[in-house]
Amino acid sequence: MMLTPPPGDYRAYLFDCDGTVADSMPLHFTAWEQALSEWGCEFPEDLFYAWGGRPVADIIASLNERNGLDMPVAQVARRREELFQEMLPRLQAVPETLEHIEEAHGRLPFAVVSGSTRESVTASLRTIGLLDRFDTLVCAGDYGRPKPDPEGFLLAARLLGIAPEHCLVFEDTEMGIQAATAAGMNSVRIPQRRTPVDQGTR
Known part of the structure; x- marks a missing residue:
């Protein structure tokens, strides 16, 4: 309808x-989880959806602040994008x-x-x-x-x-x-x- x-x-x-x-949001969430796990960072699903619409670099910077981490923004963003691209056939x-x-x-x-x-x-x-x-x-x-x-x-x-x-x-x-x-x-x-x-x- x-x-x-x-x-x-x-x-x-x-x-x-x-x-x-x-x-694409479920695929993006999985890509985020996998990319961030390499840095020991968690991204709760409810927070992921609450932050929907924010730029990737913004999200990484906020996660750094929230978790007391110093993840390299550009590197994590590239890794997340690579993982998302691998899942694209499901979209x-x-x-x-x-x-x-x-x-x-x-x-x-x-x-x-x-x-x-x-x-x-x-x-x-x-x-x-x-x-x-x-x-x-x-x-x-x-x-x-x-x-x-x-x-x-x-x-x-x-x-x-x-x-x-x-x-x-x-x-x-x-x-x-x-x-x-x-x-x-x-x-x-x-x-x-x-x-x-x-x-x-x-």
Whole structure:
């Protein structure tokens, strides 16, 4: 059943990637667990989902502070990305979001606004066969202030040439919803999925 957006004159759709377009959060969590275990660092699952939408470097820095560690940010980030890439063949699209993409593609411009790296976002979208649906990608490094700051969404709107009030955001995290609201955009909340990795996707 298609999720119903709030009423509005929408001229562009902006999507988070992980957990919104790509059902990748369980894979990302497993990659984080494996990468961090090499440094004796724990990352509780509830905290992982609470921090959804934050850039990878931000998360590692916060885990260092939280656990009194000094993990090298760039090295841990690379290792986590390597592990995630190895699991990509298991990746699928989120059905609720895919319905909206298929319904509006060719009628409205689309953008992805993600706290993940461009490499990771591109690989995920290519794996699920949706990379060519998006007119622009706004990823970590393209903007300075992560969600819940609205900067990423506002940048995507400017790149598409659409006023913020005419953009509809699809998000799975509270920080993402807050960022959309701060940008003056309506939003659709995608239910979070915690599919066990060893069972694959649905």
